[in-house]
Amino acid sequence: MSPSPHLNELGEFLKARRSELTPRAVGLPDKAGKRRVAGLRREEVAQLAAISTDYYTRLEQGRLPASAPVLEAVAQALGLDEDQRRYLFGLAGKEADKPRRRARQRVQPQLRRVLEDLAATPAVVMGRRMDILAWNSLAAAMVTDFAAVPEKHRNYVRVLFTDPAMRTLYADWKSVARMAVAQLRMEAAKYPDDPRLTALVGELCVQDGDFRRWWAAHHVATLGVGTKVLDHPVAGRLSLDWDTLTAGTDPDQQLVLWTAEAGSPTYDRLRILASWAADHAISSAS
Known part of the structure; x- marks a missing residue:
């Protein structure tokens, strides 16, 4: 069975948001050595969201539907704003209207x-x-x-x-x-x-x-x-x-x-x- 188009888009969206962040911007140590790609690594996002790297990798690959708590954890890890969060939940077919604490502000x-x-x-x-x-x-x-x-x-x-x-x-x-x-x-x-x-x-x-x-x-x-x-x-x-x-x-x-x-x-x-x-x-x- 091929991945759902919505899940593919969800994965691409997560990749794009991950590429915009740096370890320093999210409070992680920036290990020495040049990165092959811009932004955070998958394992760093998984660490911030308190999920396994394998689980997060499958999310980005469009191979796995995510639960609302996991989406919430990933949204906070990536510092998504309200519009981005609603979009993420919409792609996953989840409800995102319930109140939540605002994401912690990070200085670029x-x-x-x-x-x-x-x-x-x-x-x-x-x-x-x-x-x-x-x-x-x-x-x-x-x-x-x-x-x-x-x-x-x-x-x-x-x-x-x-x-x-x-x-x-x-x-x-x-x-x-x-x-x-x-x-x-x-x-x-x-x-x-x-x-x-x-x-x-x-x-x-x-x-x-x-x-x-x-x-x-x-x-x-x-x-x-x-x-x-x-x-x-x-x-x-x-x-x-x-x-x-x-x-x-x-x-x-x-x-x-x-x-x-x-x-x-x-x-x-x-x-x-x-x-x-x-x-x-x-x-x-x-």
Whole structure:
């Protein structure tokens, strides 16, 4: 019996999506040696989906109909968006309308390279709920060591309200925090059923009276452009313009950059901070 056309298409679809990913993009170690083909290997997708390589291979070859749980695991492993997921389930003749948790956001390698190349510009990638998804060394030196914050707590608004150092870092912490609450309120409108956002809001409402009052005021704002003044313990006073760029691969990822006019005191102090951060990284590694 020849494979079903739908199963053949399902296999081709999986191959295409697999070819677009890299081990680094999905959190796997990139083993040394040049790959014969672009993208993830079949065994890597199988590992991420917690199924056998043989089972996944037969899926790609159109030789095996998959159950809904397996399709769900593969969809999450490949980071499929909602349209791609519905298409996958449709090819398999399965129902895909039931609610599910949104796939974890991943920062594309190209965007990570941009972050790393911005040696004299602090920058972070902010995702849904204003989670901090990635950052460069200067952003960590300027704001906080994001790597030291547990991933589940690596949220800009949460850091603003729970890290005491933020209240002295920002010259006008209340204005910065109030704006962040308004931006988070906009996120809540986009994702009213997000359990992690609901938990975050509940936690901060209980812990902080300012957050509770500002959240109840229902002010909203979008991530855009603005100016922030910081009193940094190493670099001194920094007056920074910030701007936001939307990632083409995921409109829910924003590249936030802090810059200063060339020749200004802040411009020079950022370079001093960048040099300090580089020296600090070298001494920590040795």
